[in-house]
Amino acid sequence: MTGLTLGSLFDGIGVFPLAASLANITPIWASEIEKAPISITKRHFPMMVHIGDITKLHGGAIPPVDIITFGSPCQNLSNNGNREGLAGSQSSLFYHAIRIIEEMRCATDGEYPVIAVWENVIGAFSSNNRLDFKAVLESFTKTDIPMPASGEWAKAGMVRGRNVEVCWRLLDARYWGKPTLPQRRRRIFLVADFRGTRAREILFKARNLQSFPTSCGKDRLSSTSTSRISAQKTRGKIPIVRPFQERRMRSTAKDKNKTGFIGSFGRTHDPFPTLLASSVNYFSFWYEGKEKEGYIRQLTPLECERLMGLPEGWTALGHKDEAISDHARYKALGNGIAVPCAAYIMAGIAEAI
Structure with missing residues (x-):
């Protein structure tokens, strides 16, 4: 193991913990409120503690970890949603994740977390007249971030503020994995390094991905x-x-x-x-x-x-061997994160830190 630990907010079906495990990073805890995803992740990560509703957590009262990941709700940011932006009832939960990170860093004298990873839909670049992504960057850096001269956010970039380096990159799942995934899934991945200048190395450096076996064997066809x-x-x-x-x-x-x-x-x-x-x-x-x-x-x-x-x-199954309904599986998978993209970032964190 690397000795690195991970906490997963808005955990869903445990994609970030799975990707972390591939990089020999230990998932310690997860926050999720949906019944089926919790049962699924308890089955796969029996040692990972579920700490409950993010709105009821205090970052200084939960075990400190090296890495905090979160794919906060995208309903108000998505181009298919109501476009209320970060002010919307669901997507505003982003600020609870930021609060928890700040509370943990305050309680540990700035030691933890070292890295934060945020994932969200491409609509976050344009919602609220493009001001929402500015707010995201400012939430991590605690610095005023000017709007780009073009009026549009680039698909990849970097900003710094108060000893924090933040890099973001738009990744499309169809170009990732071995073999590459046959799904068009464009998502923003943002990495914040609270101790240095490694975010760029984590998010932009080319590296091979570790694969894992599946039950379908070598003859599987995409x-x-x-x-x-x-x-x-x-x-x-x-x-x-x-x-x-x-x-x-x-x-x-x-x-x-x-x-x-x-x-x-x-x-x-x-x-x-x-x-x-x-x-x-x-x-x-x-x-x-x-x-x-x-x-x-x-x-x-x-x-x-x-x-x-x-x-x-x-x-397919929960931690008590109960069958998960197709409806719950479709919903959880539609809300999920593509594994190769998450694995690339976790491999970068393990390599850089």
């Missing part, structure tokens, strides 16, 4: 590679998988845009659209030359786990 399966394996049939862009489909249907509607069906090598907590993704499948015999179906929870880079069956 959805984007199905059209390249050998004819011998499929008895001469070449399978075609085309994900729907469901939101585009609905909007173009409403506008009676025939060309746009047809285009929403996608192409063979298109990635799956971003998994959402509020809906289930569909795709069409047929064998080459047999389009009329094809069919449409939704992704299964197992397939969603694969699209997130999780070990198969990660969300």
